Amino acid sequence: MNIGILITGTEFATGTKQDTNSTMFAKMAFEHGLDVVFIHICKDDEIDITKNVQFALEFCDILVVSGGLGPTFDDVTREALSTALDEPLVYDEDWLDFLKKDYKSRNVELTQMRKRMALRLSNSKPIPNKFGKAIGFFYEKNNKIVIALPGIPQEAKSMLNYALNALGHRDKIREVKLFRTFGIKESDVSNLVKDYKGTFINVSACGVDVYVQDAVSDQIKSILGKYIYSDDNLEMEEVLGKLLREKKLTIATAESSTGGLIVSRLVNVAGSSDYCLGSVVSYSNQAKMDILGVKQQTLELYGAVSEQTAKEMLLGAKKLTNADIVLCDTGIAGPGGGSEEKPIGLHYIGIMFKNEVKIFKEIYQGERNYTRLYISQYALNLARLALLNDDELFA
Amino acid sequence: MNIGILITGTEFATGTKQDTNSTMFAKMAFEHGLDVVFIHICKDDEIDITKNVQFALEFCDILVVSGGLGPTFDDVTREALSTALDEPLVYDEDWLDFLKKDYKSRNVELTQMRKRMALRLSNSKPIPNKFGKAIGFFYEKNNKIVIALPGIPQEAKSMLNYALNALGHRDKIREVKLFRTFGIKESDVSNLVKDYKGTFINVSACGVDVYVQDAVSDQIKSILGKYIYSDDNLEMEEVLGKLLREKKLTIATAESSTGGLIVSRLVNVAGSSDYCLGSVVSYSNQAKMDILGVKQQTLELYGAVSEQTAKEMLLGAKKLTNADIVLCDTGIAGPGGGSEEKPIGLHYIGIMFKNEVKIFKEIYQGERNYTRLYISQYALNLARLALLNDDELFA
Known part of the structure; x- marks a missing residue:
């Protein structure tokens, strides 16, 4: 099963700040046996997000959207998802109760803007947030699943974990191995491994990294032999x-x-x-x-x-x-x-x-x-x- | 003027490896006065790249596409760009000559796969590659510009530099100065500059980088004084x-x-x-x-x-x-x-x-x-x- 990652956040889309959530999500999805197929980063702009969600769903079965679920004016991911998926937003009553109690206990007004943190798509299932105030959700329609998460790493991490577990292993586990080689040219590696489907390579000053499907990793390991300096992602x-x-x-x-x-x-x-x-x-x-x-x-x-x-x-x-x-x-x-x-x-x-x-x-x-x-x-x-x-x- | 960044590379799209080109490009574009509006990362897949290019051009005036211009079977960006922009690929004759001589001098066969490194879109302009074998190019049509670069950082960096300079400042929307400081804390810098609109800060082990609007840069320069080690983006x-x-x-x-x-x-x-x-x-x-x-x-x-x-x-x-x-x-x-x-x-x-x-x-x-x-x-x-x-x- 394919999964795509959409990060919203103007600071990330403009390259002002390096996004790291995408790599964390990719690793989690990968370990769950899912095949990550793209990472998109767009601004906190309702139209941009709407279009990106619709486009992204062409490529994947599951889309993780992270960011823009908070209480401020530029948190517009909920609204964009509603438009993109043609599904109204409704309050999660339990979460709204939680917010009411929580804000009251801290003597802070639960404004209209803050109440939005209890909104989720109609027909979605809630993903509770252990560390923050914004609820997440997952939503399934026409065999496509959308997982909406806040952008704060520790909140997003535990919530994605929850969502992946709830999802279960719908597809067989995929296993990829990385062989890092040195002393052999890219073109020579390419010739040696080109008949093994699903293999891909990456070149840097430190050599040629070869990613291979687990099923053929033993064969490729013996082909590349002593050129392999690490099969464990070490420097x-x-x-x-x-x-x-x-x-x-x-x-x-x-x-x-x-x-x-x-x-x-x-x-x-x-x-x-x-x-x-x-x-x-x-x-x-x-x-x-x-x-x-x-x-x-x-x-x-x-x-x-x-x-x-x-x-x-x-x-x-x-x-x-x-x-x-x-x-x-x-x-x-x-x-x-x-x-x-x-x-x-x-x-x-x-x-x-x-x-x-x-x-x-x-x-x-x-x-x-x-x-x-x-x-x-x-x-x-x-x-x-x-x-x-x-x-x-x-x- | 808006610029978007599309990185191709299965290892990056799958989150197997952290892409860093996008942040480097974003920084370079930013310093050139351009407004980066998104970062997309997709697999080395011809159909994926084609669709991503077409989609991306809805959001930006200039699109940088990096990766997939090399000699191996999974380098398919040229072909995808040709489909996406409906423009045939042609050999750059000068670059082909260069490749012929270069391969001959090294006694390596210039195979059909390797010759592809001299291909560029018809009606495009070449971007020479000082460090590698794949030519880059820029292509303009209907007020949209596509800049195609290899994925290897040192090659891509110098080539994007060349392309941005060739492009000129068509629409200098932003004048920002960067002061790099060391020896002063982030919170102290933040307090000193917080009243200057449009200022933002980025912290690393090498100190606090302060981006300021040109109009107030003299004032901020005198405030930060000897803590500034570079006002010219030097290390x-x-x-x-x-x-x-x-x-x-x-x-x-x-x-x-x-x-x-x-x-x-x-x-x-x-x-x-x-x-x-x-x-x-x-x-x-x-x-x-x-x-x-x-x-x-x-x-x-x-x-x-x-x-x-x-x-x-x-x-x-x-x-x-x-x-x-x-x-x-x-x-x-x-x-x-x-x-x-x-x-x-x-x-x-x-x-x-x-x-x-x-x-x-x-x-x-x-x-x-x-x-x-x-x-x-x-x-x-x-x-x-x-x-x-x-x-x-x-x-």
Whole structure:
């Protein structure tokens, strides 16, 4: 069964404020076995909401509408739903009684505007609000269901939960798995998985994320193999952190182009002080010499962006920290600094593990900070592969 | 003039992944003086996209459609736009040439699927893609404009920028200025600016952003004073980078809790190699001693999170790099590691400038990485204030 999400709220529709309800609802619906098919965000405008509801119902069996059930002038979702579904609004008498008592007890006038919070569509069923004053409801007609909820997250969450349970599992549970991969191109992934229906992919500097139907996930897992760094929606640094902790090993970095991004990502993980020792970010040549002990001659002969410099950076950081794994990078992130011989995007990424040193050359063409993120992911992935005893890496 | 945003992408429409392009686009459109009226997110489905485009154009003058211009089977936005707008697709010959050369140089076959990345609507204008292979375009008919962009953020950002500039200010409905502040609380900002109509505020770990109507911007600028680090939508590291370049000074950091985030942010700025020398990220006590020369006695007596340790970190980094400004931090980002005496969130942030050392104590209670971002902003702001000869900082 399909479900769509319509968020009303001018601050969200204008991008002034990031809506987060939609993602929360999507997750809840997903876990309930429903298939979310769209997220729409529109302004608190009666005509906009009316049109959006009518349009949205073309695409889904269940529509969640959240926001605009409160007491103020711009809360107009009730009225829009009434128009869109051609159903009058009526007071929920029980809820109106509750409001009367509640306002009286607080010595606040229950104005006409506030009374609207007890209105729901005729022929709808109430969804009680444990935390607030606005009632929600669900309404079914012609095999379409509309669930109306307030916009305040904690109220909406418990009310959607109530509604989903009341709804029951009308359709079989749908299961999707996410494989996060690195080191394989989007087009290659696409070719490998294109015959598996319901698969979709998403690309970023951190690699290719592959969403697959549970029924075929084992097959796809074996196809993508070691390119998969997470089947559990983890970041690379979390995966690596788990491996380091498991094997009781430590890590340090010597960074140039990434400028501290690799170590900062390692430290993103809570508890990383157990295995991450630190880093030398030698952005200048002087720092490469003074802190890491890279030879002046090496820099003069081969340049800062070279296999030789990368190697000496690794050795320097190893000497300073004695970490079990040392990662390094040196490169040209751009937009300046390229030459014919050494183009923008050229990077050397290195790893030292068990006293062995490996340096990899990579040219990545992207915006400066996208490139730096990619290179940091590359380096962290090297460490992951090394810990998994990857034969190609440490033969 | 109204603008609407349509994001295509099954992972976003299903709430599997949080879309962030819409907020980025909304911000860019807003700063261009346009009024964002909705955000719609639909699946990579040709019929869904077609219907959404037609529906969306009822609400806006300009529609940004992002996603689905790539080479894979689920990239179907081009085809949907062709149907929705009743306009055939044609190859952009220049872009096709570019693709031919590019693929040939990389020895990769330019398949029929990949050639589609040179397709655009007949009668549209191309939007070049500096970072990727898919061309974008804008298309105008019956006073409605459609801007088609890829979904990859770095590509989409620069291309939307290009499109908005090409569009020009056809109807400058809004003049808003953004003041980015740090070091002043949201409630204090709110009190100071509440009487100025049309002002709104957005809070993050990087401070309080204040959007104000142009007519009163001078008044608000003088009210917020030195708390404003940018009136030009710059990040703190960009502002600081400009000051360092102007004054021909260099910077380095010695980091613990921030774990390389400060230096990584400095290096985010293109050309930062002119003034950023590097960093020692001494996440472990051993690294603090071995690389920075913090005394064992200091660590034993006062602990790693102390004014004394911060001071020795500064002196160590100064000795290693001889930078004109050195920043440091040591603290407990959480969620573990707190005690009654030293609670989670406790940080010491230091600056050394003109041979003077200043250490500041700050307790910030937030999620681990939110805290680290805040502390990095705090440190960068110290350097900004020092360079502006702030009396309170260096009396």
